[in-house]
């Protein structure tokens with residue numbers, strides 16, 4: 657479990673101050689996968705550095721399993737850091753070491769016997785699907801395989817938390833899916849807490865249980881995927897985007913509907929048509945299954961004669977968020 661409370665980081669550049677983190681607060685429960693999404697300059701890398709205390713926060717606290725890391729001794733910090741495995745965009749492997757030697761590297765510092773280390777490495781290679789590549793050097797591996805080595809190495813010290821900073825940004829779409837699926841299966845098997853920093857929404861959609869939108873050093877939206885979608889804010893638009901407003905031929909009010917869970921299986925359009933005796937035209941739609949939840953985002957145009965307020969009330973009563981986009 658990671659808890660971040662009111663984290664601030666202010667950099668000084670000459671006599672200018674750059675507020676890179678401006679009061680970030682979040683809790684990531686044990687065993688869950690939390691995504692942090694944000695544009696370039698939002699403060700993502702600063703957050704990673706402050707979480708691991710590689711960079712000292714200006715104020716605020718970072719706690720790992722209830723232990724505040726911001727005021728412990730350097731020695732305790734070193735021990736605590738081993739509880740955090742790091743995965744980066746590029747695996748940064750030792751070119752002169754084989755897969756198993758790269759994975760063994762963090763174990764060499766722990767004082768385990770050679771046999772214990774060898775067994776641990778074999779377990780990690782099996783877990784990450786690398787057994788056949790144990791003796792290969794990084795130059796003999798694909799980008800996806802190298803990233804697997806990086807992940808296996810990050811897990812060597814049995815961390816509680818896996819911190820992934822843009823783990824798939826250098827990979828092609830298919831390899832990206834493979835690596836994301838691997839991260840999720842590792843979470844399922846090891847019950848580790850995973851924090852994924854990314855600028856790509858499909859990463860969040862594929863593996864995250866919850867997500868925060870970081871902007872200008874602040875978390876501006878946050879919650880379980882189903883919550884942020886239902887909230888109808890910017891994350892919701894980003895999770896279930898609709899194509900731009902295609903000019904509609906007909907006249908009449910335009911509604912956007914957002915709903916999830918059981919509601920996503922209900923025949924909303926025919927319910928509106930029957931109840932109000934009006935025609936409904938679907939302008940755009942996006943329906944997706946994310947995790948175990950189903951989400952729908954629809955843009956509808958209603959008959960010009962429609963009593964819009966009555967339709968809005970009808971939808972709200974059914975737990976569907978609806979907004980009028982124009983007439």
Ligand SMILES: Nc1ncnc2c1ncn2[C@@H]1O[C@H](COP(=O)(O)OP(=O)(O)OP(=O)(O)O)[C@@H](O)[C@H]1O
Nearest residue numbers: 667668669674676695696697698699700701702703
């Ligand atoms: N060491 C530093 N000294 C001064 N300013 C810094 C330093 N590190 C980061 N910043 C500033 O803090 C802000 C956040 O930077 P950060 O690297 O955390 O963004 P990011 O979200 O990781 O961006 P990207 O997606 O491009 O990697 C930026 O305005 C950046 O210029």
Ligand SMILES: [Mg+2]
Nearest residue numbers: 697700701702
């Ligand atoms: Mg960055």
